[in-house]
Amino acid sequence: MRRDELLDAAEDLLCDQGSTALTLAAVADRAGVSKGGLLYHYGTKEALIKAMVERLIEEFDELTTTQPGETYTERYLGATLAAVRSGRLRRWAVVTGASGNLFLLAPLREAMARWHREGLSEEPDPLGSQIVRLACEGLWDVASHDPELNSEDDLQALERRLKTLIVPAPS
Template sequence: MTANAYSRKKQPELVRRALLDQTAALAVEGGPAAITIQAVADRAGVTKGGLLHHFASKQALVEAVFADLLEKLDQEIGLYMAEDGEMRGRFTRAYIRASFADRKLGSSSPWVALSVSMISEPGLRRLWSQWLERKLAAHRPTDDGPMFEIARFAADGVWLADLLQQDREPFRDVSHIERGLLALASEASPGA
């Protein structure tokens, strides 16, 4: 270790952010298997011990990246909701828009890489389920009902179909499906 390392001002939030960003980048480039403690540490310019100071294990690191992606999804949905003047179904429409917006990134989306892991990783499934349960509870007064649920499930289905066919470029045009789901989430009546 150089003398510079001892005199360098510690910036734990910047280091943490670099670790999260580099983990997501590795996932995009090589899938979940590319994420190793050493590879992330090397790309972030920290020691393996430095990484383990912030995240106790690879699982903790991957879960933190996933939680970070959920926070970004929250922000994106919040922006879509702010643009929508109709209260009834607003969360569902924002959820649909966010689901379809991500498909434009294709295989370069960190969601693609980490969602494959979500299917087999209980920790990631737990994070997703808890996030979705909180959102649905918060928006129950405006987005409760079978038609809203059907619209969200259909958006999830399109997203999953893209994930399973990510090697096929370009993605098929499904803008008509997005429009249809947005219309469904706009037309659903209370209790419908």
Template sequence: MTREALLDAAESVLFEHGSQALTLAAVADRAGVSKGGLLYHFPTKDALVAAMVARTIEEFDALIDSYDDGSPGSYTRAHVEVTFEILGGEARTHRRWSAISAAAADPGQAEPMNEAMRRWHGRDPGEDPDPCAAQVVRLAVEGLWEVVSHVPDLYDEAQLAELRTHLLAMLEQPAPDRA
């Protein structure tokens, strides 16, 4: 049994039954391995949750990198594109990532996600035509993700497409003259 397959099993348990049901025994059962087989890779539940959080962060970073071409404003556009790819993709993907964040509610467990958020949202938007609009757009997609995680059917495909188009258009506008 590979480490990735064990993480997949843990994510399934977490997504389907919530953080209270995430036990080493439940994960081993879902993966079809002995508890000892699971413990070989993840000696504690905390180690398992930490690995799920790390994988989530790595997946998001890889998606951002796939869209960010290094041109002015491309990082924020990538953030929007990735968010909508995830929200419009497999129905459970964004909820899976949200469940993992919830499972890491312990302050020690939450720190890697907090650091990733600082990196994702703290990145200098100075390369964007309107740096303030870039920050607003990043916060808007984060808020949208949170809302859709709780109410998945709130927006249909057409509404999500319209929101995406509008947010990307906001990024193309030059900063207003503040003089």
């Protein structure tokens, strides 16, 4: 069984039953493998949660990969909206909620610091870019709790408005 399938099973379990249901036996059962098969890849519940957090970070990093002619903030905005539209936010909420352990969340804290500092000084309007990145965090947080709040039209309008903050400020 591939590691991603085990992580998928753990995330599904978290989404369906909450963090108290996240046990190695339950994940193995959900994945259709023996507990020993799961332990081969993830020796502890903490290792499993850490792997889920790291995978979420990698996925967001992939969404922010360099696109010619786009600033990092434009890519960050696009990545956030892609995550909102896809429903991946719930995965983030349940995985980080399941952790409850600052050590396990350390990679996420480091990624957040990197994401909010990345290329900021090279942006045409660093303050506008910072506002957009912070707005993305707010959108992400609210959408993870109320995914039906914004329609596609709402998201498109938010994207258009936030993009106006990324352009250089008038001199």
